Amino acid sequence: MLALIIQKEFLGVKMISKKTGNKEHKDEIIRLDNISKTYRMGESVVRAVSDASLMIKKGEFVAIVGPSGSGKSTMMNMVGALDLASKGEIFLDGIDIEHITESQLAQIRGRRIGFIFQTFNLIPTLNALENVSLPMIFQGIPKWKRTERAKQLLKEVKLEHRMYHLPSELSGGERQRVAIARALANDPEVILADEPTGNLDSKTGEEILNMFIDLNKKGKTIIMITHDNNLAKKAEKIIRIKDGQIVKAQQ
C-alpha cells in the first residue's frame, strides 16, 4: 500500500520534470544546471556559488575539493538537495526539486541520498541500532523490518557488538561507522559524505575511506566533499571549486 503511494507520488513528480522540458541523461543521478546561490549577510549579499553546472552519474566516485570558504558546503547543500538554488535548476534522479514540496523533497532525499557528516551527527539519545533505524522510520518501514535491516548493516560495518551503545559510548571511528550504516539504511543510490574523515585520526580515516571504495565497487554512487587533496585522489573524478565556481573537473 505504502509502496503504491510512493510510486504514485513519484510518477507525479516525474511528470513535472518532463513538463519543464529538460532532457534527461541516461545514468544521471544528480545534475546542477547553471546554479547560483546567494546569501544575505546583513546589508550585503554574498554569492557562495555562481553559475555552477555539474552532473553525477550512477556508480561514480566523485570528490568535490576546495579550500575552506570556497563554497564547498553550499555546493554540498545543493548536491544533497538540502537547499534550493537562488538561480538555476537542481535535478535529483530527474526531478526538479524546486517544483516539489518540502515534505516530498525530504521523503525523496531520505530514500535516494545517504548523508555522512564530519561531526557524525548521530542522535545522542538513541543507541547505534536506533540511529540506524531512524531513516527507515521516516520512510514508514515496519519495525521488524527496520530492526532486521539495521542489525544487518551494523554487522556489515563490524559493529554488531556495539548495537545497544549510545553514541557517547563509542569512539570517533565507531560513530562514523554507525553513520555509514545509517546512510545505507534506505539503500540509497548516492552516499554524500561531507569531510567524513575530518574528525578522525589518519588510520581510522583510511579505514573509513576504504569502506567508501568498497561501497563504490558494490555500485553505490559516492560524492565526497573535502579540502584534502590526498583524500580526493582516491576518487575517480575530482571537481575543484574556488571562489564559488567550478574551476576544473578531472577524471
Added chain:
Amino acid sequence: MIQDYFKLALQNLKRRKLRSSLTIVGIFIAIATIFVLISLSLGLDAAVKEQFKQLGSDKFFIMPKGTAGAPGSGGAVQLTTKDVDIIKKVNGVKEVTYDTVGNAKIEFNNEARYFMIAGFPIDTMDLLVESVGYKIDEGRFLKKGDIGKVIIGSKYKDNFFKKQVVAGDKITINGEDFKVVGILKSVGNPSDDGLVYMSEEDFRILFNTPERVDQIIIQVKPGSDLKNVADNVKRKLISFRGVTEKTIDFTISTPEELLRSFAAILNIITAFLLGVAGISLLVGGVGIANTMYTSVLERTKEIGTMKAIGAKNRDILTIFVMESGFLGLVGGIIGILFGYAVGKLIEYIAVTQLGTTILKIATPWYLIFGCLLFAFLIGAFSGFFPARQASRVKPADTLRYE
C-alpha cells in the same frame, strides 16, 4: 508510526531529566489543585444531595429571620406556638413539629460543660427524627410521658466528658437531674451530635420560656404540592403576624430552595478557586513552552540531521508536540496522585478535627480521565509553537561547518 515518535519524544525527555522534572512540577501543582477542587466539590455536592434525599421532599422549614445559622441565639424576632397553631390549620399540612433551643450548664461526674439543649413535642417526634435522620445507638427514643428524661448526641459517648456517658446515667442540667434513656448515632455534624433532647414540657419549665419556637418543620399531605402549601402557610403567617412581604420576619425554606442556594454558593466558590488554579496552569504552560523553545534551539543541528535523512516537517512537529504533551501528561498523572492524597488528607482532617463526614472527595473516572487529557492538551498546546519553529528549521542552515 506514532508509537515510534512517542518513543523518540520520550527518549529526548529522559535525556534532560532535571529540566523535564522542573517543568513537570509547574504542571502537576496546577493539575493537583484542580483535581482536589473538583473532587471535593463533587463529593460535597453528592453528600448534600444525599442528605436532602434523606430529608425527603415533603417537608419544609420556617425560622425567624436573622437566626438561620444558629437557632436559639435569640434574635429580636420570635416565633411562638401560636404560629404553629395557625400553620396546623392550613390546607395540605399533614403534621407540624418544632423545636426550641437553649444553652445550659450540663454536669456529669463532677464536670461541667455548657452546651445546647433542644426541647420538642414528643407526640410529633417521629417527624423530627425523620427530617434530621436520627438513629438510636443505645437505649431508646423519648416516648409520651417521659418527664425528667433525655436523649443525648453521640458526642457524650466520645470525649465530651472525661467519663463516658451511657444510657441509664444521670446528668444534671441547670441544677435539675435528668435520666439518659438513649444515645444517638452521629449524624456527622458536630453541633447536632452535641445536643441534649428533652420533652417540650421539661424544656419550658427549665428555661422559663412559655411559647418561644426556634424552628418549625412542616410535613405536607401526600399528593399536595409542597410549593402551594408553603405559599399558603406564608400568606397565613404574614396576616397573622401583621407584617407585609417587605417587613416579613420569618423565612420559609423548601428543600429545593435550600439545594439551589447551596449549589449556587458551591459553584461560585468552585469557580473562583478554579480561576486561581487556572492561573497556575497558565504559568505551568508557559514553563513548558519555555523548556521547549530552549530545547529547539539546542537541537537545531539534530533537527537538521533528521530532515537531511528524510524527516518531513510534519514528523518533526509531531515529535516535538508529543514531547511537550508528554511533559503535560506526566504532570497530570503526578498531579492526580498528589491531588488524591491531599483530598484524602482533607477528608481525614474534616472527620477528626471538625467531626463532619460531609467533606468527602469524589473521584469518578471521567474526572481522572478528563484531568489527564486536559494535562496532555495543555502540554501539547504549550509546545505547539516551539514545535512549529522546530519543524521549520532549514537543514542547510544547521549543517554548515561550525
